[in-house]
Amino acid sequence: MKNKKKQPVTLRLLLYIIFSICVLIPVVCFMIVIPSFFRREMNTQLLDDVESKLVSVSNELVNTILSLQQISILPYSDKEIFELLNDKGNNSIINLSEKVLFFDYMKLLYNDITSLIILGENGNIYYYHRNQNNSVKKDYDFSRYKINEQNESYYLGAHYSDYFEKTNPKVFSYVKEVIHPYEKDLLCTVIIDSESSIFNRAFASMNMNKNTTSILLDSNNNVIYSSQNIEDNILESLRAGRNELLIDRNENKIVYRKIPIGNWTIAIIVSMESIENRIKVIYLVCIVASLITILFSFAVLRYISIKYMLKPLSEMGHVMAEVEKGNLNVHFNYKSRDEISLLGIKLNQMINELQTLIDKEYKLVISQKKAEYRALQSRIKPHFLYNSLNCIVGLNRLGDTSRLETAILDLTDMMRYSLSNENNSGWSTISDEVNFIKQYIHLEKLRFEDKLQFKLDYNYKTQNYKIPKLLIQPLVENAIVHNVEKSLVPIPVIVKIDLINKVNDCYLQIIVEDKGSGFDTSINGGGIGLSNVRERLKYGYIGSEMKVDSIIEVGTRIEILIPIKEVCNENINS
Incomplete structure (x- = not known):
């Protein structure tokens, strides 16, 4: 492959x-x-x-x-309450709100405190409620609020104050035992209830967005406060101390901070949404x-x-393509002085140098061809003159003065045509060449009379085409010298000039044909005359052809084909 x-x-x-x-x-x-x-x-x-x-x-x-801890020392700081706690009790429930000074004191300094309950060791229950019409339930069991031996106080997370007749929204409670300052025995147990707003103010200072959840955990990781309802899986993550959490496929970060008093923990769940x-x-x-x-x-x-x-670069490629075709008049037009333009300048210099070199070599070759062409042309003239003079000598021997005079006049015209060198070009029109052949045939017929049978088939459209001077005459002369002169019978000599189409191109066709003895082309190429014509064609035209067909005892046919475009080029050049 x-x-x-x-x-x-x-x-x-x-x-x-x-x-x-x-x-x-x-x-x-x-x-x-x-x-x-x-x-x-x-x-x-x-x-x-x-x-x-x-x-x-x-x-x-x-x-x-x-x-809150400051409120819990009221049994010490308030003389009236201290005296009540030291009195003998009778399991009574006493409303401290009825004491106007105490009520105003609590409402002014502790606006977030909803209620205060003092469980005296004397069996009495003393309470304060922001709503003076609310009271503690009779026979309510406060034993669950008793403090164990390990703690002197504790905090109770959000819960309902069900120990009052009218249940309030959930509150946060602080429970503390108060020891008698003198007897060192338990004086009372203080239960302080506060609204969750007491924490709202603290967490509100953070100015977090609505997707942020603030949670306060006690030392046992129980929820004391939460800004939003939290599910069990979130609480488990908080208790496990995780720092990341997925809620509704949204990433959340958890930030923790310990509070030194009470060993509480603040947990902030920050949404990354x-x-x-x-x-x-x-x-x-x-x-x-x-x-x-x-x-x-x-x-x-x-x-x-x-x-x-x-x-x-495309313009350079176009210039190079034109140069490749032979057009050396194109140049690259540059508008700047960058590297590509410098390359184009070098290309122009190369084209100019190439043009100079081609002109020099072309002129040298042309001058050489002209010299060779003139040498060939000069070889024809003596040969033609020799044959013509032989004809005149023959007439003179016969004493035919009339025809001799005609022959001399024809020879004079022919010599004038062959020796003339207009513009030093060596070219002639087909019309002039045909007239020259007619004069030459007339001269030869004076010599051979009816033995020479000449026929001219001439397309007048070709009369202005230029061809090398004396291109056809040597072929006609060859036919006469090698056939008519040696023959005892009439020999036809035919000249045909026409235009033909061949291989999608147009050619000028010149045929010189005789019905003579013929010759072997493999042995004899046709002599000096034919080789001379062939060389002149080669120098004069590109693509021209010359075919010689000869059969012994049948005749010879010579065909010249010249491309019309080459004939036109020679017309222009001449």
């Missing part, structure tokens, strides 16, 4: 490859890297922002816890910018490459 020839890599294709390497690939990389870089930076910035905000939230929560939406916008902007860059760069490359590279 033959190997397929590799297609050449065009300059246009090479430029497109360079464009792909230098522009297309970097732009595509830019389109991929930039959004990824922004995603990483935005994620880092967001998490750093959350971390910094968590510091302030942590401090706010510490202040909140301290304020907003960042992904911004990244999509960045991707879109990068794609549009990349496409604009690619199209603009391609348009600029195409314009520059066509105007300054491909078009000049």
Whole structure:
């Protein structure tokens, strides 16, 4: 199997490859890297922002816890309450809200506190509620709020205050035991209920979006506060300490921070959806910018490459093609001084040098051909003159003065024609050549009379075509000398001049035919006359032909074919 020839890599294709390497690939990389870089930076910035905000939230929560702890020392700070706790109890439920000063004090300083319950060791229950019409349920079992031996206080996450007659929304509770300052025994247990708004204020300072969830976990990883409802799987992830979480197929990051008081943990679930939406916008902007860059760069490359590279090179190729055809009058037109234009200048210099060299060699060859042609022409004249004088000598011996005079006049005209050298060209029209042949035949008929039978078939459309002078006469002379002169019977000599079509081209056809003795062309090429005509044709025309067909005792036929375009060229040149 033959190997397929590799297609050449065009300059246009090479430029497109360079464009792909230098522009297309970097732009595509830019389109991929930039959004990824922004995603990483935005994620880092967001998490750093959350971390910094968590510091302030942590401090706010510490202040909140301290304020609750401050309320828990009311049995010490409020003399009236301390005295009530030291009195003997009778399992009564006493509403502290009835004490106007205490009610105003609580409402003014602790607006987020919904209720306060003091479980005295004397059996009495003292309570405060922001709603003065609400009261503690009788016979409610508060034993579950008792503190174990390991803790002095604890926090109770969001729950309903079902120990009041009118149940409020979920509250957050702080439970603490108060020790008697003097007797070192348990004085009471304080239950402080607060609205979740106490945490809302702390987390609101973060200014996070609606997709962010804030969660507060106690030391046992129980939820104390949550800005949104959380599912069990999310809670499990928080308890496991995971940093990433998928919610509804959206990526979420979890940021943790410990609170020193109470050993609580703040967990912020940050949704990456907003960042992904911004990244999509960045991707879109990068794609549009990349496409604009690619199209603009391609348009600029195409314009520059066509105007300054491909078009000049194409013009150079056209100039070279014309030079290859022989047209040396074309030149490359350059408009700048870049490398390609310098190449075009060198091409023009090469064409000029080639033109000079061709002119020099052409003129040398032409002058040489003219010299050889004139030498051939000069060989014809003595040969023709010798034969004509033989005819006149013969007439003189016969004493035929009348025909002798006619022969001398014909010879004079013939000598004038053969010796004339108009414009030093050596060319003559077919019309003049035919007249010369007629005069020559007339001279020969004076000698051979009826033994010479001459016929001329002449197409007058060819009369202005130029051919070498004395091209046909040597052929007619050969036919007479080698056939008529030796024959005892009449010999026909036929000259035919016409135009013929052959192989999609037009030719000037000249035929000289005789019905004489003929000759063997393989032994005798026809003598000096035929070789002379053949050489002159070769020098005079490109593509001309001369065929000699001769059969012994039948006759000889000589055919000359000259392309019309060559005849026309000679007409122009002459």
